[in-house]
Amino acid sequence: MGDVSFLYEAKGQVLVIHLPKEFDHHNSRDLRYETDLLLAENYVRRMVFDFSKTVFMDSTGIGILLNRYKQMQRSGGSAAIYGANAQIRRVLAVGGVAKLMPQYASKEAALLG
Amino acid sequence: MCQAEINKDKTADMQLNGADSRRESCARETMRLQIESRSRNEEFARVAVAAFASRLDPTLMEIDDLKTAVSEAVTNAVIHGYRGGDGIIYIEASVCGRELTVTVRDTGVGIPDIPKAMEPMFTTDPAGERSGMGFAFMEAFMDQVEVRSEVGCGTTVIMKKQMGG
Numbered sequence: 104m105g106d107v108s109f110l111y112e113a114k115g116q117v118l119v120i121h122l123p124k125e126f127d128h129h130n131s132r133d134l135r136y137e138t139d140l141l142l143a144e145n146y147v148r149r150m151v152f153d154f155s156k157t158v159f160m161d162s163t164g165i166g167i168l169l170n171r172y173k174q175m176q177r178s179g180g181s182a183a184i185y186g187a188n189a190q191i192r193r194v195l196a197v198g199g200v201a202k203l204m205p206q207y208a209s210k211e212a213a214l215l216g
Numbered sequence: 217m218c219q220a221e222i223n224k225d226k227t228a229d230m231q232l233n234g235a236d237s238r239r240e241s242c243a244r245e246t247m248r249l250q251i252e253s254r255s256r257n258e259e260f261a262r263v264a265v266a267a268f269a270s271r272l273d274p275t276l277m278e279i280d281d282l283k284t285a286v287s288e289a290v291t292n293a294v295i296h297g298y299r300g301g302d303g304i305i306y307i308e309a310s311v312c313g314r315e316l317t318v319t320v321r322d323t324g325v326g327i328p329d330i331p332k333a334m335e336p337m338f339t340t341d342p343a344g345e346r347s348g349m350g351f352a353f354m355e356a357f358m359d360q361v362e363v364r365s366e367v368g369c370g371t372t373v374i375m376k377k378q379m380g381g
Contacts, residue, residue: 125259127258129258159283162353163346165347166347194353197357
């Protein structure tokens with residue numbers, strides 16, 4: 104099942120989270136802890152989720168996205184998504200995330216907001 | 217004795233429809249899989265069921281929907297049924313005509329209040345990281361979902377979907 108570690112990238116006050124190919128319960132066990140740590144140590148105003156390598160997501164992913172979205176809302180920040188394929192966009196819609204978090208086609212657009 | 221244990225050798229359709237389903241119009245084909253309750257098996261389970269379902273010549277979207285629903289049921293068994301501990305997850309998939317039936321069964325703690333558990337956004341997770349949308353996703357991505365559970369005996373989820381046209 105390959106490398107499931109997350110890759111994080113800080114761009115000024117923007118935190119980019121590169122999601123794994125299979126964004127499920129198994130592959131997201133460390134995400135909560137790792138992002139909490141990054142948010143505590145860095146001043147993050149915007150959280151950007153990169154789906155460009157992701158081919159699968161279930162409701163576990165929705166739970167994580169909603170939780171991070173609320174977290175950013177509380178601190179006056181924002182959250183966005185880019186690179187989602189058709190199936191991911193369907194799951195985002197069913198999970199109610201599509202109407203909360205803006206989706207962009209490219210990383211550059213998502214960073215700018 | 218747990219009802220699910222008594223029924224364990226009956227196919228999902230025999231459980232749903234009684235013995236009459238032996239006189240089916242189709243030649244039913246069935247796949248059975250037993251796996252340990254481990255999070256790494258979530259991907260294996262959804263891929264295995266999707267591979268079995270490919271004989272119905274489904275669209276890519278139907279396969280993606282099926283994988284999502286199976287992932288939800290298996291993740292529920294791992295997290296809630298066995299509470300992250302040891303256990304076996306029993307998966308059965310069968311086809312009759314264009315209809316796929318998938319059963320995911322655990323012999324874990326069971327669900328005390330099934331309607332409550334199936335409410336969208338209901339979750340027992342205190343950390344708030346779980347969306348509580350597992351059953352809602354199964355219902356969104358499959359045609360039919362039935363949940364049977366006995367406290368102390370386990371939970372069986374039976375899902376159906378028309379595929380391939």
